[in-house]
Amino acid sequence: MDIVTPEQRSKNMAAIRSKDTKPEVYFRKLLFAKGYRYSLNSKKVPGHPDIYLRKYNTAVFIHGCFWHRHEGCEFTYMPKSRIEFWQNKFEANRKRDFVVRNELREKGIKCLVVWECSVKKMQKDEEFQIRLLDKVVAFLTSEDSFMEL
Numbered sequence: 001m002d003i004v005t006p007e008q009r010s011k012n013m014a015a016i017r018s019k020d021t022k023p024e025v026y027f028r029k030l031l032f033a034k035g036y037r038y039s040l041n042s043k044k045v046p047g048h049p050d051i052y053l054r055k056y057n058t059a060v061f062i063h064g065c066f067w068h069r070h071e072g073c074e075f076t077y078m079p080k081s082r083i084e085f086w087q088n089k090f091e092a093n094r095k096r097d098f099v100v101r102n103e104l105r106e107k108g109i110k111c112l113v114v115w116e117c118s119v120k121k122m123q124k125d126e127e128f129q130i131r132l133l134d135k136v137v138a139f140l141t142s143e144d145s146f147m148e149l
């Protein structure tokens with residue numbers, strides 16, 4: 001799976017980096033370039049994850065920091081008007097995420113959350129990208145059931 005020459009690897013990286021894509025598209029292309037195969041928005045998996053790696057029984061969610069309230073993140077600001085509306089919305093999102101995580105755990109499906117700010121950093125910083133992907137690879141073959149990056 002990881003048998004890619006350094007030359008091929010930097011070609012892959014360049015091909016991916018050059019495109020201005022949505023975070024979930026960017027992230028799944030990275031996985032694809034590393035040899036992973038997956039299905040998208042699988043309806044059979046709780047929460048309909050952005051990416052589902054059947055071989056590793058792992059659901060991957062690329063979470064927008066604003067919508068899913070990434071704690072301590074600069075993108076997790078509170079809008080200045082219609083505060084009650086937003087608070088209700090955020091609370092509903094948080095509850096749904098919690099329910100989905102429990103459903104996945106009950107079914108024995110691993111859950112990986114990648115925050116959008118991490119993907120943005122990956123797009124700009126190749127060192128960071130490599131480190132983060134190493135963590136993803138380690139998680140896939142670990143006994144852990146949940147990880148967020």
Ligand SMILES: [Zn+2]
Binds near residue numbers: 074075
């Ligand atoms: Zn964030």
